[in-house]
Amino acid sequence: MKLLVATGNPGKRREIEALLRGLPVEVLSLVDLPDAPEVEEDGATLEENAAKKAAEMARFAACYAMADDSGLFVDALGGAPGVHSARYADGEPTPDNLCGKLLREMADVPDEERGAHFRCCIALAEPEGRVRLTAAGRCDGRITRRMLGDGGFGYDPVFYYPEAGCTFAEMAPEEKNAVSHRGRALREFRRRFADFVRCPSD
Numbered sequence: 496m497k498l499l500v501a502t503g504n505p506g507k508r509r510e511i512e513a514l515l516r517g518l519p520v521e522v523l524s525l526v527d528l529p530d531a532p533e534v535e536e537d538g539a540t541l542e543e544n545a546a547k548k549a550a551e552m553a554r555f556a557a558c559y560a561m562a563d564d565s566g567l568f569v570d571a572l573g574g575a576p577g578v579h580s581a582r583y584a585d586g587e588p589t590p591d592n593l594c595g596k597l598l599r600e601m602a603d604v605p606d607e608e609r610g611a612h613f614r615c616c617i618a619l620a621e622p623e624g625r626v627r628l629t630a631a632g633r634c635d636g637r638i639t640r641r642m643l644g645d646g647g648f649g650y651d652p653v654f655y656y657p658e659a660g661c662t663f664a665e666m667a668p669e670e671k672n673a674v675s676h677r678g679r680a681l682r683e684f685r686r687r688f689a690d691f692v693r694c695p696s697d
């Protein structure tokens with residue numbers, strides 16, 4: 496079975512490929528499909544965006560496609576930036592701009608109200624575009640008062656993970672993957688996908 500991993504993010508692609516290793520699939524990426532259309536992530540939920548992206552890419556490439564969408568949900572901001580996480584910054588979506596805006600918005604929020612979580616949703620679509628599998632993962636933490644660490648990407652420098660006693664940006668990539676929303680969603684996806692590859696017509 497051919498499987499297109501529909502992400503433009505090379506770090507994510509490597510992570511997904513490593514996780515699918517050992518399954519009887521030939522993995523393609525958007526690097527193999529330079530003419531692939533940009534899919535607008537304009538859904539109201541992460542689930543909708545992952546499904547839309549997987550379906551459009553599967554139809555375009557005429558093979559199975561998986562896509563994910565993730566975001567940071569901050570309690571004190573009513574769940575913002577959430578599904579809009581990638582577009583939250585006023586300028587370029589660099590860690591400085593994303594984290595800087597979040598810290599400014601939360602300047603007056605007391606310590607006990609700084610809870611937040613990341614969520615990741617994954618969808619697998621068949622070549623005709625029908626979604627056949629989904630998986631999701633969540634990771635709970637808190638928003639710090641300043642940026643700490645220089646690993647990871649996006650909001651990692653302000654996302655404090657209590658069990659590790661530091662931010663995601665201060666953790667090694669494999670430590671973060673072991674507990675992160677995306678790591679959890681990908682492991683659940685792998686379990687479901689392994690059954691699916693054995694019996695795709697069920």
Ligand code: ITT
Binds near residue numbers: 503504565647
């Ligand atoms: P695609 O090309 O696959 O769409 P993306 O960079 O848009 O990649 P996501 O949809 O997974 O990434 O996530 C949307 C935004 O949420 C992303 O730009 C980050 O700002 C933030 N985000 C998601 N996962 C994160 C993580 O593990 N650490 C920090 N920020 C994260």
